Amino acid sequence: xQLKPKISPAKTAGTRRRLMAASCALLSAGAARSxxxxxxxxxxxxLEDWSVDSALAYYHEDGRVQAIEPVVNVSKIFADGQxxxxxxxxxxxxxxxxxxxxxxxxAQTFTSPSGKAAHAYTIAPGQLPAxxxxxxxxxxxxxxxxxxxxxxxxxxxxxxxxVEDDFVSGTVxxxxxxxFNHKNTTLSFGLFNEYDSLHPVGDTPVPGSDFASLVRTGxxxxxxxxxxxxxxxxxxxxxxxxxxxxxxxxxxxxxxPYKITSIIDSAGNPTGYEFESRPDQRxxxxxYWENRVAWTPQLSTALSLRHMSxxxxxxxxxxxxxxxxxxxxxxxxxxxxxxxxxxxxxxxYTPFILDTARQSTGFESADSRLGAFxxxxxxxxxxxxxxxxxxxxxxxxxxxxEYYQQTFNEQVPVPAGLQGLDLFPGLKAILVQFGYxx
Amino acid sequence: xxxxxxxxxxxxxxxxxxxxxxVAACFTAMASPCEVLLPAIDxxxxxxxxxxxxxxxxxxxxxxxxxxxxxxxxxxHANAGTAIDVDPETASLIDFAGQCFQISDGLFDITSGILRxxxxxxxxxxxxESKAIERLLPxxxxxxxxxxxxxxxxxxxxxxxxxGIGKEYAVDRAYDVLAxxxxxxFLINFGGDLxxxxxxxHGAWQVGIERPDTDREATMILxxxxxxxxxxxxxxxxxxxxxxxFGHILDPRTGWPVAGAPRSVTVAASSCTEAGLLATLxxxxxxxxxxxxxxxxxxxxxxx
Numbered sequence: 001x002q003l004k005p006k007i008s009p010a011k012t013a014g015t016r017r018r019l020m021a022a023s024c025a026l027l028s029a030g031a032a033r034s035x036x037x038x039x040x041x042x043x044x045x046x047l048e049d050w051s052v053d054s055a056l057a058y059y060h061e062d063g064r065v066q067a068i069e070p071v072v073n074v075s076k077i078f079a080d081g082q083x084x085x086x087x088x089x090x091x092x093x094x095x096x097x098x099x100x101x102x103x104x105x106x107a108q109t110f111t112s113p114s115g116k117a118a119h120a121y122t123i124a125p126g127q128l129p130a131x132x133x134x135x136x137x138x139x140x141x142x143x144x145x146x147x148x149x150x151x152x153x154x155x156x157x158x159x160x161x162x163v164e165d166d167f168v169s170g171t172v173x174x175x176x177x178x179x180f181n182h183k184n185t186t187l188s189f190g191l192f193n194e195y196d197s198l199h200p201v202g203d204t205p206v207p208g209s210d211f212a213s214l215v216r217t218g219x220x221x222x223x224x225x226x227x228x229x230x231x232x233x234x235x236x237x238x239x240x241x242x243x244x245x246x247x248x249x250x251x252x253x254x255x256x257p258y259k260i261t262s263i264i265d266s267a268g269n270p271t272g273y274e275f276e277s278r279p280d281q282r283x284x285x286x287x288y289w290e291n292r293v294a295w296t297p298q299l300s301t302a303l304s305l306r307h308m309s310x311x312x313x314x315x316x317x318x319x320x321x322x323x324x325x326x327x328x329x330x331x332x333x334x335x336x337x338x339x340x341x342x343x344x345x346x347x348x349y350t351p352f353i354l355d356t357a358r359q360s361t362g363f364e365s366a367d368s369r370l371g372a373f374x375x376x377x378x379x380x381x382x383x384x385x386x387x388x389x390x391x392x393x394x395x396x397x398x399x400x401x402e403y404y405q406q407t408f409n410e411q412v413p414v415p416a417g418l419q420g421l422d423l424f425p426g427l428k429a430i431l432v433q434f435g436y437x438x
Numbered sequence: 439x440x441x442x443x444x445x446x447x448x449x450x451x452x453x454x455x456x457x458x459x460x461v462a463a464c465f466t467a468m469a470s471p472c473e474v475l476l477p478a479i480d481x482x483x484x485x486x487x488x489x490x491x492x493x494x495x496x497x498x499x500x501x502x503x504x505x506x507x508x509x510x511x512x513x514x515h516a517n518a519g520t521a522i523d524v525d526p527e528t529a530s531l532i533d534f535a536g537q538c539f540q541i542s543d544g545l546f547d548i549t550s551g552i553l554r555x556x557x558x559x560x561x562x563x564x565x566x567e568s569k570a571i572e573r574l575l576p577x578x579x580x581x582x583x584x585x586x587x588x589x590x591x592x593x594x595x596x597x598x599x600x601x602g603i604g605k606e607y608a609v610d611r612a613y614d615v616l617a618x619x620x621x622x623x624f625l626i627n628f629g630g631d632l633x634x635x636x637x638x639x640h641g642a643w644q645v646g647i648e649r650p651d652t653d654r655e656a657t658m659i660l661x662x663x664x665x666x667x668x669x670x671x672x673x674x675x676x677x678x679x680x681x682x683x684f685g686h687i688l689d690p691r692t693g694w695p696v697a698g699a700p701r702s703v704t705v706a707a708s709s710c711t712e713a714g715l716l717a718t719l720x721x722x723x724x725x726x727x728x729x730x731x732x733x734x735x736x737x738x739x740x741x742x
């Protein structure tokens with residue numbers, strides 16, 4: 001046999017004692033050094049320790065607007081428990097945006113200030129009036145800082161702003177979360193304050209004024225405050241439940257400055273248009289309940305329900321279900337989702353104003369977003385974990401697609417002249433998003 | 439508020455429930471599955487603690503890896519034949535390796551990795567030629583280094599390999615980081631080398647150690663309250679020639695496999711570094727492994 005070594009076992013019985021001493025020397029030297037090191041952290045590489053989440057989305061409404069939206073989010077959790085995150089979004093929106101007027105059996109011409117410059121456009125008979133040269137760009141950015149106050153309390157503060165061609169918005173928020181019941185229960189309370197400033201192209205229309213006479217004022221603003229109270233409860237090791245109540249109140253100029261309402265005679269022919277006129281305050285209350293359950297290591301679901309009501313008589317209900325199925329050691333997952341939404345109309349929503357009732361100076365809006373409708377969203381997301389970049393051990397590529405379908409359920413008696421027109425065409429939209437996280 | 443899940447992945451770290459009362463933060467480092475076990479806490483807290491541990495593991499891996507061009511190891515190799523100054527952490531590891539070399543009478547030697555050039559433990563019957571091994575022997579021996587901390591001169595052609603102590607050292611360093619932050623129970627497990635600060639409320643930590651039996655892989659369950667466990671040995675790395683099994687434990691003094699080395703040795707000690715060294719030394723003692731462990735009064739589990 002070739003194995004010829006004659007091994008003499010370590011002679012002293014103190015091998016262990018000597019190894020213990022050597023290990024202690026090594027490890028205590030390390031501990032002393034790490035204290036020095038933490039006093040002066042070395043920052044190598046700007047994004048070295050940050051996780052980066054990026055996405056590019058394409059949104060397309062059938063026959064209307066389309067948008068391209070890149071999004072980036074960077075975040076870092078520090079060793080002392082603080083975390084910092086920043087995000088930025090850019091939207092370029094273009095296409096045709098409905099102006100609120102009704103279709104008609106005759107052609108309609110509008111002179112619109114929306115878009116880059118005043119222009120006129122003519123809508124063919126039977127078509128839903130929409131400004132064909134609608135375009136907007138939006139840039140939004142925000143940051144959030146979370147700071148543990150004690151072992152059980154956490155403070156979070158954030159700020160965000162967004163800028164559009166004709167709109168600037170800024171929001172600050174703060175929330176505090178308290179863990180108790182062995183950290184199985186988290187109670188949180190948050191407040192926000194938002195301030196928006198509008199400078200519509202061609203100035204702000206006076207609410208309810210005649211579209212043709214262009215009675216306009218300067219810039220307008222609105223502001224909002226809101227509060228949220230939430231509780232998160234670990235029910236079992238695989239079931240997490242969350243319940244939130246929130247209330248917010250906006251005051252100021254709450255109109256969409258580009259939305260108008262058709263004025264029709266008793267036969268249904270358009271005789272003019274007027275700018276919409278909404279109340280100058282709105283209070284919303286909502287309740288939200290979400291349950292996340294991991295049924296097996298491969299299959300988990302998230303079901304959420306939301307009810308919202310406001311003092312404009314809009315009531316909405318949302319139910320959303322996400323199902324995540326992962327395989328090959330969770331390196332891949334597919335996540336189908338389904339969302340059901342329904343809302344009632346605002347009490348001043350009206351698809352048109354009858355000429356004869358013109359004298360009433362009440363509020364009115366034909367903005368379909370304030371009408372009664374239902375919407376279904378079908379989505380699916382697929383994600384695949386990939387090898388990491390540099391020091392990162394993992395990255396994830398994902399693709400998401402959603403199909404949105406909106407249908408109106410208006411029960412308005414329609415004058416004979418409007419019969420045969422599709423007054424409430426629904427909306428179909430798709431969204432495709434590619435994401436990469438590292 | 440809603441970005442909190444109990445079963446989803448978050449970038450490089452995964453947080454998942456483990457049984458009734460525990461949660462695990464999992465990641466990969468040093469080619470091993472790594473995890474931190476904690477009593478069930480919320481996900482952000484588990485993520486934060488997992489991040490502390492993972493960052494330390496990745497730091498050490500990056501610094502001492504043989505496979506990275508920017509590692510300290512690569513720098514030492516690139517400067518073989520000339521004297522260089524190393525950083526304090528590297529210096530204390532070289533000091534430690536030197537002490538182990540002395541304590542073990544040269545059985546434990548961080549310069550012996552070069553034997554990989556001759557030995558390929560692929561399960562085949564291809565033994566290296568004696569000449570190939572003899573050519574390498576002059577390049578092995580910690581006592582051939584010129585080492586006076588922090589100045590190192592690695593003779594040209596020689597190699598240093600911290601792989602034999604790196605994972606256990608990483609466990610202990612990560613342990614220190616976490617222990618400074620947290621008094622509640624935790625257990626750090628880097629691919630079977632592990633250390634716990636104290637027992638969880640619901641009894642002892644249940645630790646599964648891979649048991650490399652001949653035909654099947656089985657796991658033996660050990661209970662650990664506090665302290666460290668380390669395992670050495672790998673039954674899948676061997677050569678078989680004329681019915682003789684050549685294990686992958688090489689005696690750096692001869693360049694040949696140690697006869698009769700156990701398949702695996704698991705040792706309990708107060709630190710993972712110490713446990714790892716004891717387990718490795720036991721393997722290097724071949725058929726006298728048990729004798730050594732008994733004599734030193736070590737708690738051990740041995741698979742022959």
